[in-house]
Amino acid sequence: xxxxATAASVSVKxxxxxxHNYPFISDxxxxxxxxxxxxxxxxxNGNAVNLRRTDRPAGGIGVLVAxxxxxxxxxxxxxxxQVSTARSFTTLVASSDEDPDRERALLTTLxxxxxxxxxxxxxxxxxxxxxxxxxxxxxxxxxxxxxxxLPVDCVLAAHADGAAQAVDHLLRQGHRAIAYVGHSPAIHxxxxxxxxxxxxxxxxxLEPHSVRTDATDADxxxxxxxxxxxxNPAPTAVFTDNPRLVSGVAQAIAESPTPNTAxxxxxxxxxxxxxxxxxxxxxxxxxxxxxxxLLFARLDGDHSRPRRIILPTTLLPRGSxxxxxVALRPRPR
Amino acid sequence: xxxxATAASVSVKxxxxxxHNYPFISDxxxxxxxxxxxxxxxxxNGNAVNLRRTDRPAGGIGVLVAxxxxxxxxxxxxxxxQVSTARSFTTLVASSDEDPDRERALLTTLxxxxxxxxxxxxxxxxxxxxxxxxxxxxxxxxxxxxxxxLPVDCVLAAHADGAAQAVDHLLRQGHRAIAYVGHSPAIHxxxxxxxxxxxxxxxxxLEPHSVRTDATDADxxxxxxxxxxxxNPAPTAVFTDNPRLVSGVAQAIAESPTPNTAxxxxxxxxxxxxxxxxxxxxxxxxxxxxxxxLLFARLDGDHSRPRRIILPTTLLPRGSxxxxxVALRPRPR
DNA sequence: ATGAAAGCGCTAACAT
DNA sequence: ATGTTAGCGCTTTCAT
Numbered sequence: 001x002x003x004x005a006t007a008a009s010v011s012v013k014x015x016x017x018x019x020h021n022y023p024f025i026s027d028x029x030x031x032x033x034x035x036x037x038x039x040x041x042x043x044x045n046g047n048a049v050n051l052r053r054t055d056r057p058a059g060g061i062g063v064l065v066a067x068x069x070x071x072x073x074x075x076x077x078x079x080x081x082q083v084s085t086a087r088s089f090t091t092l093v094a095s096s097d098e099d100p101d102r103e104r105a106l107l108t109t110l111x112x113x114x115x116x117x118x119x120x121x122x123x124x125x126x127x128x129x130x131x132x133x134x135x136x137x138x139x140x141x142x143x144x145x146x147x148x149x150l151p152v153d154c155v156l157a158a159h160a161d162g163a164a165q166a167v168d169h170l171l172r173q174g175h176r177a178i179a180y181v182g183h184s185p186a187i188h189x190x191x192x193x194x195x196x197x198x199x200x201x202x203x204x205x206l207e208p209h210s211v212r213t214d215a216t217d218a219d220x221x222x223x224x225x226x227x228x229x230x231x232n233p234a235p236t237a238v239f240t241d242n243p244r245l246v247s248g249v250a251q252a253i254a255e256s257p258t259p260n261t262a263x264x265x266x267x268x269x270x271x272x273x274x275x276x277x278x279x280x281x282x283x284x285x286x287x288x289x290x291x292x293x294l295l296f297a298r299l300d301g302d303h304s305r306p307r308r309i310i311l312p313t314t315l316l317p318r319g320s321x322x323x324x325x326v327a328l329r330p331r332p333r
Numbered sequence: 334x335x336x337x338a339t340a341a342s343v344s345v346k347x348x349x350x351x352x353h354n355y356p357f358i359s360d361x362x363x364x365x366x367x368x369x370x371x372x373x374x375x376x377x378n379g380n381a382v383n384l385r386r387t388d389r390p391a392g393g394i395g396v397l398v399a400x401x402x403x404x405x406x407x408x409x410x411x412x413x414x415q416v417s418t419a420r421s422f423t424t425l426v427a428s429s430d431e432d433p434d435r436e437r438a439l440l441t442t443l444x445x446x447x448x449x450x451x452x453x454x455x456x457x458x459x460x461x462x463x464x465x466x467x468x469x470x471x472x473x474x475x476x477x478x479x480x481x482x483l484p485v486d487c488v489l490a491a492h493a494d495g496a497a498q499a500v501d502h503l504l505r506q507g508h509r510a511i512a513y514v515g516h517s518p519a520i521h522x523x524x525x526x527x528x529x530x531x532x533x534x535x536x537x538x539l540e541p542h543s544v545r546t547d548a549t550d551a552d553x554x555x556x557x558x559x560x561x562x563x564x565n566p567a568p569t570a571v572f573t574d575n576p577r578l579v580s581g582v583a584q585a586i587a588e589s590p591t592p593n594t595a596x597x598x599x600x601x602x603x604x605x606x607x608x609x610x611x612x613x614x615x616x617x618x619x620x621x622x623x624x625x626x627l628l629f630a631r632l633d634g635d636h637s638r639p640r641r642i643i644l645p646t647t648l649l650p651r652g653s654x655x656x657x658x659v660a661l662r663p664r665p666r
Numbered sequence: 667a668t669g670a671a672a673g674c675g676c677t678a679a680c681a682t
Numbered sequence: 683a684t685g686t687t688a689g690c691g692c693t694t695t696c697a698t
Contacts, residue, residue, distance in 0.1 A: 034460040038465075041464070041465030041466070041468045041469070043444055043445060043465060043466060043469045044445055045384065045445065045447060046442070046445035046446040046447060047379075047381075047384040047446070047447055048380075048384050049445075050380045051378065051380040051381050051384055060442070062425075068401070068407050068410055068411060068414075068426065069404065069407040069408055069410075069411045071402065071404060071407075074401050074402045074404075074407055075402055077401055077402075077428075077518045078402050078428070078430075081401075081428060081430070085435065088437065090427070090438075091428075092395075092426070092427055092428060093401070093425070093426040093427065093428075094423070094424060094425055094427045094444075094518070095410075095411070095414060095424075096427065097411075097414070102418065105423075106423065108376075109393070109423045110374060111376055112377055112378065112379035112382075113379045113380070113446070114378060114380055131374070132371075132374030132375070132376060133376060135374045136374070136376045149502075178598075194519060207511065247603065247606075247607050249605075270580065270603070270604055271603055271604060271607060273580075274580050274604060274607075274608070275607070318634045
C-alpha cells in the first residue's frame, strides 16, 4: 500500500480511502490511485484490515459440518450461503469428517481467524471448551445436533417425533411386526430416532419386532435386513433411520421371498424418490436458513437468551410403506 | 496477550513462546502462563499472527467449487481435505454456485485473507484478472475445468475421450442410432463431451441420431428423451452427459414402448449404481488428490512451469448399455 | 479533501 | 531461559 501511495504521490491513508470507496475524494486523485493499484497488482492484506478494524464485522461466517459429502449437509450449507450472500457476507465451510479432534482443531482455527460467526454441526459430545471462544466474540449457532452445556442457539429437527410419525403410518397400514435397522446410537440424532420408534410402538401396546443398530453402511444394512427377513416370524415392515442405508435395505427386501415387506426411511434422498420409498423428511435447507437467520440476528446485536428451534418433519408416502413394494428388481449378476 | 503476560509476570514474548510450544521454557513459567491463558480465556488473534509472520505458510488452503451440493465436487473436496489434513493444513471451502461474479468476489476474499493456496473449479470463462492475485503469493491449481490464459497447474478428466469410450461401447453392442441428451455446451466439460461423442461416431462413419442440448435438469431430460423415443425411427441407444439427468432419461425409457433402449451416462452416481446404468466414470477423489498434491508441491517450492494433468475415465458396464434395460419400473401415479 | 502519528496483536531479530 | 525493540499493513484519531 505504501508503494501505491508513493507511486501516486499521495499518503497511505488516501489509498486506504480509495480502496474502501470513501466518498469525498477528488476524481483526479481517485483515478491516479486506482491506476497505480492496477499497475502494481496491489491486493489489500485482509489480516491487517481485520486486525486494525474492531468496530465493524469482518464480513465472513464459518460453517463447520460433520460430513460435507452428505447431501443433507451440503443442502444445508447451500441454504446458509444464500442467506449469507444476501447480506454480503462470505461463507467459509469446513468438514470435521465426524472426528471430534478435527472438529476442535477446525473450530480453533476459525475462531482465531476471527470470523464473525459460526454455524456448527458438531461431532463432539462435549462443548465446554468452546466457552472462551464465545468470549472472544465469535457468535455460534448449533444446527442439526444440540450443544452440550454451551449457551448458544440451536436449530434441530424433531427426530423422535419423526420416527414416531413413521411408526404410526405403518400401524395405520395394519403392520404389527415392525423392525428397526439403523446405526449405533452414539450420535444424538440416531438416539432420538430410536427412542421415537420405541415410544410410538409402546403407545400402541407393541414391542419392536427387532432392533438392529449395527448397520453402519449400506452393505451392513443389506446383511442385517436379509437376516431379519429370514427370521420366523419375519417383520412385515422395516423402519430405517438414515438415507445411506436405504439402498441396502431395499435390495435385501427386493431379493427376499417377501418383496412386499414395507419400508419407511428417515430423511429424503434422490434414491428414495426414484425407488418409491416412503420417507419421513426433514428439510435441510430450512434447517440451514433458520440457523443462518439466528446467527445474523445475533450479529445484529440480539442479546436475548439462547433459543432452541425445533423443526417438524413431513411424511411422504411413495408406495414402499403402503403395500406397493419397492421399485427395484434384482440385477442379474 | 499482554493481559496474560502481566498476570503471569512475564513478557509478552514469553507468552508467545508458550503458545507456540517453543522448547526452551522452564516448566514453572510454562505452567504459570498456561494457567493464566485458561483463566483469562485467551485466544491468539490469527490475523495478527499471519500479519507478522511472513516466512512460514499460514497453514490454510482454500477450495472454491462451482457447486458444493454436487456429490462429484463434495467427493473431490473430501479427497483434498484428506491430503491437506495429513500435512496439518486447514481446508476452507467456498461455493460460487456457478456464478462468475460470486466466484470473483470469493477469490478476492480468499486471496485477501492470505491463504497459502487455492484449488479452483471455475465457473468463469476468463481468468486474466487473477494475475495480480498470483503475484501476491497465493498459489493456485485449477481442477475439473481448465484456466483460460493463466499460468497455473490444472487437473482435468479426459471428457472427450470418455464420451468416445461410451459411444465405442454402444457401437460394439451393435447400436447405430445413438442420441445425445445433455445440457448447454456453455461449460467447457459439456462441450468436450459433446465433441467426443460426435468424433467417435464420425470415426465409425455415422451421424448422431439426434442431439439435445436443452436438458437443463432431470425433468427436462425426461421430456427430451420421451420426445426422441417417439420419433420414427427412434434411437436404439441414448448417451447422457451428466449424472443429474439420469433419473429423467431412465424414467422416460422405462415408461416408453421401447424400455430396452440402451443408456450410457457420463459420471457415476448412487442412482446409476442402483438402477444398473452403464456409465463412463471419472474419479472425483483422484481429481482432488492430484490437485492437492500439485498445490503442495508448489508450496514446497516447486517453480517449474505449469503442468496439465489429464486423468483417464473408466467404463463401468452395468446392464443398461448391454441390452439388459434399466432396473426401474414405472411407479403407479 | 488530504495527511501525520499512533497503535491493532503479534513475532523477528537481537539482546542478555 | 527470558526480555527489549522494532515493525508487519493497515485504520483510527485528530489535524489542517
